Amino acid sequence: xxxxxxxxxxxxxxxxxxxxxxxxxxxxxxxxxxxxxxxxxxxxxxxxxxxxxxxxxxxxxxxxxxxxxxxxxxxxxxxxxxxxxxxxxxxxxxxxxxxxxxxxxxxxxxxxxxxxxxxxxxxxxxxxxxxxxxxxxxxxxxxxxxxxxxxxxxxxxxxxxxxxxxxxxxxxxxxxxxxxxxxxxxxxxxxxxxxxxxxxxxxxxxxxxxxxxxxxxxxxxxxxxxxxxxxxxxxxxxxxxxxxxxxxxxxxxxxxxxxxxxxxxxxxxxxxxxxxxxxxxxxxxxxxxxxxxxxxxxxxxxxxxxxxxxxxxxxxxxxxxxxxxxxxxxxxxxxxxxxxxxxxxxxxxxxxxxxxxxxxxxxxxxxxxxxxxxxxxxxxxxxxxxxxxxxxxxxxxxxxxxxxxxxxxxxxxxxxxxxxxxxxxxxxxxxxxxxxxxxxxxxxxxxxxxxxxxxxxxxxxxxxxxxxxxxxxxxxxxxxxxx
Amino acid sequence: xxxxxxxxxxxxxxxxxxxxxxxxxxxxxxxxxxxxxxxxxxxxxxxxxxxxxxxxxxxxxxxxxxxxxxxxxxxxxxxxxxxxxxxxxxxxxxxxxxxxxxxxxxxxxxxxxxxxxxxxxxxxxxxxxxxxxxxxxxxxxxxxxxxxxxxxxxxxxxxxxxxxxxxxxxxxxxxxxxxxxxxxxxxxxxxxxxxxxxxxxxxxxxxxxxxxxxxxxxxxxxxxxxxxxxxxxxxxxxxxxxxxxxxxxxxxxx
Numbered sequence: 238x239x240x241x242x243x244x245x246x247x248x249x250x251x252x253x254x255x256x257x258x259x260x261x262x263x264x265x266x267x268x269x270x271x272x273x274x275x276x277x278x279x280x281x282x283x284x285x286x287x288x289x290x291x292x293x294x295x296x297x298x299x300x301x302x303x304x305x306x307x308x309x310x311x312x313x314x315x316x317x318x319x320x321x322x323x324x325x326x327x328x329x330x331x332x333x334x335x336x337x338x339x340x341x342x343x344x345x346x347x348x349x350x351x352x353x354x355x356x357x358x359x360x361x362x363x364x365x366x367x368x369x370x371x372x373x374x375x376x377x378x379x380x381x382x383x384x385x386x387x388x389x390x391x392x393x394x395x396x397x398x399x400x401x402x403x404x405x406x407x408x409x410x411x412x413x414x415x416x417x418x419x420x421x422x423x424x425x426x427x428x429x430x431x432x433x434x435x436x437x438x439x440x441x442x443x444x445x446x447x448x449x450x451x452x453x454x455x456x457x458x459x460x461x462x463x464x465x466x467x468x469x470x471x472x473x474x475x476x477x478x479x480x481x482x483x484x485x486x487x488x489x490x491x492x493x494x495x496x497x498x499x500x501x502x503x504x505x506x507x508x509x510x511x512x513x514x515x516x517x518x519x520x521x522x523x524x525x526x527x528x529x530x531x532x533x534x535x536x537x538x539x540x541x542x543x544x545x546x547x548x549x550x551x552x553x554x555x556x557x558x559x560x561x562x563x564x565x566x567x568x569x570x571x572x573x574x575x576x577x578x579x580x581x582x583x584x585x586x587x588x589x590x591x592x593x594x595x596x597x598x599x600x601x602x603x604x605x606x607x608x609x610x611x612x613x614x615x616x617x618x619x620x621x622x623x624x625x626x627x628x629x630x631x632x633x634x635x636x637x638x639x640x641x642x643x644x645x646x647x648x649x650x651x652x653x654x655x656x657x658x659x660x661x662x663x664x665x666x667x668x669x670x671x672x673x674x675x676x677x678x679x680x681x682x683x684x685x686x687x688x689x690x691x692x693x694x695x696x697x698x699x700x701x702x703x704x705x706x707x708x709x710x711x712x713x714x715x716x717x718x719x720x
Numbered sequence: 721x722x723x724x725x726x727x728x729x730x731x732x733x734x735x736x737x738x739x740x741x742x743x744x745x746x747x748x749x750x751x752x753x754x755x756x757x758x759x760x761x762x763x764x765x766x767x768x769x770x771x772x773x774x775x776x777x778x779x780x781x782x783x784x785x786x787x788x789x790x791x792x793x794x795x796x797x798x799x800x801x802x803x804x805x806x807x808x809x810x811x812x813x814x815x816x817x818x819x820x821x822x823x824x825x826x827x828x829x830x831x832x833x834x835x836x837x838x839x840x841x842x843x844x845x846x847x848x849x850x851x852x853x854x855x856x857x858x859x860x861x862x863x864x865x866x867x868x869x870x871x872x873x874x875x876x877x878x879x880x881x882x883x884x885x886x887x888x889x890x891x892x893x894x895x896x897x898x899x900x901x902x903x904x905x906x907x908x909x910x911x912x913x914x915x916x917x918x919x920x921x922x923x924x925x926x927x928x929x930x931x932x933x934x935x936x937x938x939x940x941x942x943x944x945x946x947x948x949x950x951x952x953x954x955x956x957x958x959x960x961x962x963x964x965x966x967x968x969x970x971x972x973x974x
Binding site: 275278279305308319320326330331332378386387388393396397546547553555557558565566572573574577578580584585586587591592594597598607612 | 729730731733734735738741742745746749750752753756757760761764765766783784785786787788789790791792793794795796797798799801803826827829830833834835836837838839840841842844845846848849850853868869872875876879880882883906907909910911912
């Protein structure tokens with residue numbers, strides 16, 4: 238930025254007329270800032286990428302929790318060698334957050350473990366994504382901080398990304414939330430159509446369709462009394478004018494969820510279980526949800542727009558953090574490797590392939606380790622990719638090549654070194670760099686095949702198709718960049 | 721399946737208060753994100769001018785929730801296999817005591833992980849990290865170097881060994897246990913000239929009396945015993961008196 242300005246300060250005669258004047262430079266700067274501001278306030282960066290990270294991380298943690306279910310007590314519960322008393326002493330000194338430390342009863346531990354599983358599944362499906370992301374984070378932190386010496390690099394990745402995900406709007410696509418929003422929009426469109434005509438009964442029909450859509454989403458997780466409340470969703474049952482269409486519904490399921498969590502939060506606060514910092518965070522989230530609901534329902538004009546922009550800005554900040562964090566992971570891993578003599582002489586890979594802890598398939602590992610040229614190529618390749626990756630972000634094509642390489646390498650690590658959950662977590666983190674075009678293509682492959690099988694209501698399809706190509710405008714890599 | 725919100729909001733169309741709120745948000749998020757990334761960078765980067773000067777601020781920010789370590793197999797991969805072995809002193813019915821042979825606890829974990837595409841953290845991380853924690857908080861004379869952390873790590877390692885052995889062994893109650901780390905360098909690649917034959921070295925820890933805290937934990941939940949189940953396996957192996965009992969038992973808990 239300072240370079241063009243110093244040019245402008247040169248004597249006018251020293252430059253050809255094409256030289257940018259001070260005024261034109263500041264104008265260009267203004268335009269740039271305006272463009273940047275529009276970008277960070279006007280929409281979310283990487284709706285598809287954030288959805289992939291959400292799905293990948295929650296799936297990793299969910300599979301891990303299911304796999305460790307038989308060992309849960311030894312890992313985080315009453316049978317852990319890292320006993321409750323030891324965890325208490327450690328956490329008293331480092332102040333890590335863990336709901337599991339609120340009670341040493343077996344029932345509380347089982348509830349906590351089940352809660353973590355449910356939160357993962359809910360985030361995976363994108364049901365009430367905002368809330369689910371926060372619950373997911375609570376589940377991850379609670380279990381991992383309870384027994385911090387059980388974790389490895391994979392747990393570390395999940396831990397950090399789980400915190401970042403809570404700040405994103407990662408449920409804008411590929412989620413039950415987005416499906417519900419789409420159905421509501423379709424219903425409202427039908428309802429506006431009907432209002433323009435004469436038939437009030439069809440309005441009611443459209444609304445009841447929307448309501449049933451909402452309750453079927455809620456069916457993803459049992460929600461006491463939700464169905465009854467939905468059936469009684471009265472206010473909109475009267476004919477609505479087109480102007481009021483933008484107003485959000487009462488959302489009884491959301492209210493129930495919010496109330497239940499509110500009771501839990503109040504109980505935790507009064508039992509003095511929350512530190513000041515965490516208390517403030519949770520209370521802010523809880524009140525924020527209420528404000529969001531009220532504004533969407535009663536102030537659909539500017540207040541709603543402002544809240545929308547705030548959510549976008551926070552999401553975009555979190556996405557930046559995730560992107561740089563992944564770059565830091567690779568940079569650190571790569572830069573420290575460069576300093577190692579085994580990575581320099583091309584034999585580094587040989588050693589992990591002979592470490593007992595990381596050779597579930599000894600025959601495979603030893604065969605691989607026996608090939609000296611292959612060992613050297615993979616050793617050098619690993620360092621090159623890790624060190625180079627952050628810089629390749631400036632060149633989409635090279636970035637995509639390295640991305641494929643890294644994903645393949647992590648998939649191999651999953652099998653050869655017996656680190657499936659670490660590898661899955663790393664692939665999920667890598668996925669933040671997948672091109673939007675590729676993700677849309679993948680979506681088309683999956684939904685296209687499913688649609689061909691199921692042949693659902695025709696009216697929905699054109700709308701989705703129209704949305705698709707328009708969406709990448711907010712994502713970083715345009716779809717033309719694929720391959 | 722496009723993003724579910726409608727048309728993108730336009731800041732220019734907002735009223736002045738609205739624009740101020742947006743501006744403050746943008747500023748706060750930008751500062752917050754950059755501060756966070758700066759802290760993470762200083763934490764993961766090698767010790768440098770800035771991180772030496774502000775080390776405490778960086779650590780205060782990073783710990784506990786943003787702690788991270790990405791020196792994966794770096795600067796050099798581990799080039800030795802560390803096996804934690806343990807033996808126990810058991811009180812016999814006649815009043816005397818008997819010392820069991822060394823049991824390769826790590827070896828039993830490894831046997832359990834063989835050909836398992838989804839190894840459990842209990843097999844892959846528990847002993848490995850507990851030993852790492854112990855060595856981080858003790859010097860080579862086995863003296864504590866990290867205050868309460870040393871005591872935590874010692875108790876943790878002791879309880880793991882106790883869990884694996886179970887309260888009784890060879891028909892008598894366990895009174896003390898002793899651990900040692902058997903470190904064997906990985907054999908150098910065949911194409912490296914002059915590679916020495918690996919020799920196993922032992923670091924033997926003092927005898928430790930069994931920890932009453934662990935017994936309390938066990939007795940607190942008598943209904944289920946998944947973590948004490950493996951204890952039956954070493955007790956079988958411990959009957960052997962060889963220096964490294966054969967980890968023949970393959971089954972793990974549950």
